[in-house]
Amino acid sequence: MRLATWNVNSLAVRLPQVLDWLTANPVDALVLQETKLTDDKFPRAEIEAAGYAVQWFGQKTYNGVALLSREPAHDVTKNIFGFADEQARVIAGTVDGVRVIGAYFPNGQAPDSEKFTYKMAWLQALRDWVRSELAAHPRLVLMGDFNIAPEDRDVHDPVLWAGQIHCTPQEREHFRELIALGLVDAFRLFEQPPKSWSWWDYRNLAFRKNQGLRIDHILVSEALRPAVSACMIDKLPRKNERPSDHAPVVVELSTA
DNA sequence: ATGGCTAGGACCCCTAGA
Numbered sequence: 001m002r003l004a005t006w007n008v009n010s011l012a013v014r015l016p017q018v019l020d021w022l023t024a025n026p027v028d029a030l031v032l033q034e035t036k037l038t039d040d041k042f043p044r045a046e047i048e049a050a051g052y053a054v055q056w057f058g059q060k061t062y063n064g065v066a067l068l069s070r071e072p073a074h075d076v077t078k079n080i081f082g083f084a085d086e087q088a089r090v091i092a093g094t095v096d097g098v099r100v101i102g103a104y105f106p107n108g109q110a111p112d113s114e115k116f117t118y119k120m121a122w123l124q125a126l127r128d129w130v131r132s133e134l135a136a137h138p139r140l141v142l143m144g145d146f147n148i149a150p151e152d153r154d155v156h157d158p159v160l161w162a163g164q165i166h167c168t169p170q171e172r173e174h175f176r177e178l179i180a181l182g183l184v185d186a187f188r189l190f191e192q193p194p195k196s197w198s199w200w201d202y203r204n205l206a207f208r209k210n211q212g213l214r215i216d217h218i219l220v221s222e223a224l225r226p227a228v229s230a231c232m233i234d235k236l237p238r239k240n241e242r243p244s245d246h247a248p249v250v251v252e253l254s255t256a
Numbered sequence: 257a258t259g260g261c262t263a264g265g266a267c268c269c270c271t272a273g274a
């Protein structure tokens with residue numbers, strides 16, 4: 001079983017690239033972030049024609065998430081149970097016996113901003129909810145755009161980024177607290193190329209210079225950990241003509 | 257060569273992303 005996450009930065013723009021990517025990478029499930037589409041504009045027919053069932057949850061202009069899967073997802077939920085939120089950031093469903101949570105974590109803008117306060121509250125609510133999801137579904141994957149670079153090795157220039165958004169001690173502590181629920185960063189289960197990033201700024205020729213951050217993650221539960229056989233970032237779509245600023249991350253589970 | 261962003265919305269500039 002293969003699962004993937006990709007922040008597409010507008011599905012209206014990126015749909016052809018998503019369909020091309022799925023043809024080359026026929027994963028069992030794919031979660032998308034930043035679809036930036038109201039639900040009535042979601043390209044359901046095109047995705048179903050490509051052989052995927054799909055669930056979506058969006059809003060105008062910002063945010064928006066989707067869950068594509070070969071087998072239809074069931075018990076689909078949207079956003080964080082018990083956390084009132086105007087923003088469409090989370091979609092979850094059970095696919096082939098695995099609880100799949102796709103999330104677009106708040107950006108946070110700057111450590112002294114109101115958006116950072118929202119990010120902290122959102123992270124706290126996410127943790128409490130994921131704890132209960134784990135109790136109900138031991139086979140669980142939490143993946144998406146976390147907007148957190150967990151360690152300095154996930155940052156191209158840790159000095160430049162020290163204390164900046166995505167790299168603050170508070171955000172990194174929240175990441176560790178998620179791990180402490182009984183999750184593991186699938187990417188770090190394997191030897192990886194140094195300077196592995198999942199996002200590169202559109203500006204400053206950042207991709208060409210490989211100046212980026214690893215902020216898109218796949219966390220798997222302890223019950224699934226023995227099944228994880230590979231995890232990689234696919235940089236290829238970042239080389240497309242009109243790319244998203246994020247690359248997909250893929251995990252492979254050797255399910256019995 | 258020494259490079260300088262993209263998307264959406266309402267508009268020819270602004271917000272937001274990260």
